[in-house]
Amino acid sequence: MHLDLHSHSGYAGGVGKTSFEDVERNMPYKGINVVGTGDCLFPSWKDELRRVLREEGHGIFKFNEDSSISYVLQTEIIITAEVGGGRRKGVHTLILFPSFESxxxxxxxxxxxxxxxxxxxxFLKCETPIDVGEKLIELKSIDEYIEIIPAHVLTPEGVFGSKAPVDHLSGFYGEFASDIRIIETGLSADPLILSLIPEFDDISFISNSDAHSPALDRMGREFTTIESKxxxxxxxxxxxxNDIVGTAEFNPVEGRYFLTGxxxxxxxxxxSFCAFSPDHTPQGGICPICGKRLTIGVYERALELSRIQGAERHIGEMGYEVPFVHMVPLVEIISYSLGISNTSSKKVIDRYFRITSRINECDLWFEKPESIEKRLEGIVEYSILKNIMAVKDGNFCFNPAGYDGEYGNLVIGKSIDYDNINMVCLSEKGQDRGRPKGHYDASE
Ligand SMILES: [Zn+2]
Ligand SMILES: [Zn+2]
Structure with missing residues (x-):
């Protein structure tokens, strides 16, 4: 069963508006079975959920009786608190609910x-981490199955993000830190990066899309697979x-905060822009272009937390219990292969449906390569099939990788050393500081 337990309704801003009709139409192609409703504490959305959803099993709801999609009541909240030195931190936190009553x-x-x-x-404004802890413990006492999960933990708005940084979960969540059983990896991190952080050693990692729209490259772009009733x-x-079969991860390098820059x-x-691997960040984290502090990327931040928590771990050195796959949204692979920049163009969507009529997108990433080749041969252009196989094989990269709010730029069939990026690209208007350094090649 594939779960995507974090989304947003049309009330939370961002792009697009999520309607149940769209979710019901798109998710069978993706292969997602259980979806979070988003924003269930927002009064008008809650009323709509009450009106259109029917309880299918305890705490699980249906919009359409005949469909394969079920829903879990879910919201994200932003908790703020003073974390010392007069700094106020806002942390996105996911909450799942067992019932409308809760x-x-x-x-x-x-x-x-x-x-x-x-x-x-x-927004929930708290005074201090102690206050955050007391309030969350009080919420959990309402029903032991209310699950409170730190969301996208390494983005700037996550608990371990670089904005007003804290070094341990208790630095924000107070006493509630020891009750945390599950964290969300977020688009900018995967189990490999999170296993750098010692405090996460006994915590389950789940992956969700955090989608603000049910578009084919949004909802289900990350998911968690379990076997359960x-x-x-x-x-x-x-x-x-942590009884999890696997997670499918948006590639952290494509995520918007991977590198520092x-x-x-x-x-x-x-x-002009700049992006750096952890070892190449300029002294003091100062931008060589504007002279202000750089936005510290997820990779650098995770290594820093590893050091602070006394472990000095390096990427790849830690094992992780639950397998995961890196995936690229299928519509992105198709549009890349066809040389079309719009991922929702008619031609791209046509090829998407041809493929997902043979195999849904979730299964595509877990299935053996030979079986995929057999099932998709002759269905779509060879370039698409070749690129799907390359992505399954890990033969792709993002150049540049994501940094400071920019998504990474997909390049299939090439690789790049993400530990060795030292990129300062100046526009023609900018001062002449010589050629951009590092691996970036504008012709790619
Ligand atoms: Zn969020
Ligand atoms: Zn700058």
Whole structure:
């Protein structure tokens, strides 16, 4: 069973608007079976969920009786607290609920704490980490199956993100830190990177899309696979016990915060940008273009946390219990192969449906290469098939990799050493600082 337990309704902003009709139409092609509803604490969305969903099994809901898709009640909230030195940190946190009744009781409680809820994703303002811990422990006491999960832990808005950094989970979550059983990897990290951090050694990693739209390259772009009965408590128990078959990960290098850097378009940057591997970040983390502090990437931050928590681990040195695959959204591979930049163009979608009528997208990444080749031969252009096989084989890279809010740029059939990126690219308007250094080649 493939789970994607973190999404957003149309109320949370971002691109697109999620409707159940769209989710029901697209997810069978993706192969996703259980989807988070998003924003279930937002009053008008909660009312709509109550109106259109019917309980199928305990804590699991259906929109359409005949469909293969089930729903779990879910929201993300932003918790803020002072973390020392006058710095206030905001941390995205995922919450799963076993019932509408538990949502009502949580709403009442956090309403009393002055929660702001105007954009779908509510804000809960706390004084200190101690306060955060007490409040979350109180929420959990409402129902032991309310599951509170630090979301995309290494992005700037995650608990271990580079904004107002804290070095241990308790530095933000207070006493609740020891109750955390599950964390979400987020698009910018995978189990390999997270296993650098000693504090995560006994915690389950799950992957979700965090999609703001049900588009084919958004919802289901990360997922978690388990074998369990289709009811809420069984799903939560499997996740808590790390009884997970595997996770499919958006490649962290494609994620928007992998490397340290500054994107083009920032103040003092015009078209110039820079990106660095951890060992190449300039002294003091200062941008060579604008002179301000660089946005520290996920990779650098994870290595730093490893050191701070006393381990000095290196990538690849730690084993991880649960297997995972790196995937690239299939529509991106198709549009790349056909040389079309729009991933929702008619031709791209046509090829997408030809492929997913043979095998859904989740299974595509777990199935053996020989079987995929046999099933897809002659169905689509050879270039698409060749590129799917290359991605399955790990023969692709992102150049440049993601940094400072920019997604990485997919290149299939080439590899790159992500430990050795030292890239300063200046626009023609910028000062002449010589040729860009490092691996970046604009002609690629
Ligand atoms: Zn978030
Ligand atoms: Zn800069």
């Amino acid at each position: 949502i009502d009781r949580v709403s009442e409680k956090i309403g009393g704490w002055g929660m702001k809820n105007t954009v779908g994703r509510p 289709r009811d809420y408590a069984s799903i939560i128990d499997s996740l808590r016990k 500054h994107r083009a378009g920032r103040a003092g940057h015009d078209d």
